[in-house]
Amino acid sequence: MVKLSEWRGKEIFRRHGVPLPRGAVARSAEDAEALVRDGRVPLPCVVKAQVLAGGRGKGGAVRFATSVEEARAAAAAILGLEFKGEKVKEVLLEEKLAIGRELYLSLTLDRSLRLPILIASAQGGVEIETVEDAQIDRQPVHPFPGLTGYEKRRAAKVLGLTGGAARALDRLLEAVWTVFEQEDAELVEINPLATVGDGLVALDAKVIIEDDASFRHPEYAEIRDDRTPLEEIAREKEIAFVQLDGNIGVIANGAGLTMATLDVLKEFGGAPGVFLDLGGTDDPKKVTEAFLLMAEARPAAVFLNIFGGVTRCDTVATGLVAAMRQVPAERRFPLVARIRGNNEAEGIAILRAAGVTSVPSLKESAQAVVAAAGGRP
Numbered sequence: 460m461v462k463l464s465e466w467r468g469k470e471i472f473r474r475h476g477v478p479l480p481r482g483a484v485a486r487s488a489e490d491a492e493a494l495v496r497d498g499r500v501p502l503p504c505v506v507k508a509q510v511l512a513g514g515r516g517k518g519g520a521v522r523f524a525t526s527v528e529e530a531r532a533a534a535a536a537i538l539g540l541e542f543k544g545e546k547v548k549e550v551l552l553e554e555k556l557a558i559g560r561e562l563y564l565s566l567t568l569d570r571s572l573r574l575p576i577l578i579a580s581a582q583g584g585v586e587i588e589t590v591e592d593a594q595i596d597r598q599p600v601h602p603f604p605g606l607t608g609y610e611k612r613r614a615a616k617v618l619g620l621t622g623g624a625a626r627a628l629d630r631l632l633e634a635v636w637t638v639f640e641q642e643d644a645e646l647v648e649i650n651p652l653a654t655v656g657d658g659l660v661a662l663d664a665k666v667i668i669e670d671d672a673s674f675r676h677p678e679y680a681e682i683r684d685d686r687t688p689l690e691e692i693a694r695e696k697e698i699a700f701v702q703l704d705g706n707i708g709v710i711a712n713g714a715g716l717t718m719a720t721l722d723v724l725k726e727f728g729g730a731p732g733v734f735l736d737l738g739g740t741d742d743p744k745k746v747t748e749a750f751l752l753m754a755e756a757r758p759a760a761v762f763l764n765i766f767g768g769v770t771r772c773d774t775v776a777t778g779l780v781a782a783m784r785q786v787p788a789e790r791r792f793p794l795v796a797r798i799r800g801n802n803e804a805e806g807i808a809i810l811r812a813a814g815v816t817s818v819p820s821l822k823e824s825a826q827a828v829v830a831a832a833g834g835r836p
């Protein structure tokens with residue numbers, strides 16, 4: 460999942476013809492001042508923190524300015540913020556339009572319908588989660604024809620747009636559909652979509668690119684706004700590694716087993732803090748690298764849950780033992796292992812010889828690691 464910041468989303472919008480306010484990005488108060496002073500951003504203007512979290516409007520991360528000095532001051536204030544745990548490094552400056560109504564529009568994937576859906580609401584400008592369900596219209600869209608006239612007319616009706624504004628919506632929906640399809644997005648959200656006279660303007664942009672399509676979009680590979688430093692290193696080493704809020708590290712193989720392991724830990728009162736999916740690898744070098752990365756995340760305890768199908772339990776165990784020896788003493792952590800399948804007995808013997816607790820039952824091993832991490836036994 461590649462979440463794009465607002466200005467990156469808007470850059471894509473611009474390329475595909477979604478109407479936007481004029482604007483530019485600044486990384487310092489001086490840059491912001493210069494943008495307004497030389498007219499690249501007209502006054503009055505809006506100064507917006509470029510962070511991935513929403514609710515900036517309410518949280519003081521969107522400000523208005525009517526002079527060069529105000530724009531500079533707003534940029535300086537916002538660039539100093541830490542917004543919902545994220546340091547603000549960029550601000551987007553845009554002309555402040557005289558807007559009419561604020562609407563909501565998005566295209567996303569409905570995984571149960573297995574179709575894209577178009578979501579529209581006349582109640583825009585607030586988080587969609589807070590809008591009453593009856594005020595939200597959802598239309599499945601078949602991907603082959605894309606958005607049809609019928610769907611566009613229904614959206615216009617829901618949004619209360621007629622005449623020139625309805626025609627503007629037609630064009631905008633075409634452009635938004637193109638963004639969704641060509642960029643392989645899993646979400647394209649415009650909130651608010653503002654009426655300006657007879658036209659429509661996207662005041663905000665939230666675009667999420669589907670990971671499985673990343674091979675078609677090398678241009679997004681460089682965008683690392685939403686990765687932690689360790690996740691960044693992991694990506695370079697091609698290790699599937701994700702940091703969460705808890706204190707238990709999980710090493711498993713295969714996405715399904717990894718997710719199930721997280722669920723089981725939660726079930727027994729544990730809090731997964733980082734997980735690592737070895738996938739199909741049993742290459743001891745790769746296992747060592749992955750394990751050392753895990754140690755960097757400073758887990759209170761680690762649960763190793765491996766199913767040896769193609770992977771051989773003994774080679775995974777060998778890699779792990781080699782890796783454990785490389786972890787500096789002050790960073791060692793209790794390790795509970797459950798390895799089943801191909802060459803299981805050999806794997807367990809290797810782990811036991813190295814002093815690792817090895818428990819065959821999923822329930823008991825999960826309970827053991829939760830206890831080792833200081834949680835509920």
Ligand code: GDP
Pocket residue numbers: 480505507512513514515516517521553554555556557558561584585650651662663664
């Ligand atoms: P979010 O709160 O993080 O989703 O940030 P938004 O980009 O949606 O901005 C929040 C609010 O600021 C919007 O709902 C608008 O009311 C207001 N806003 C943002 N840009 C403009 C603009 O160009 N003109 C006007 N009048 N209001 C704006």
Ligand code: MN
Pocket residue numbers: 584650651663
């Ligand atoms: Mn918004």
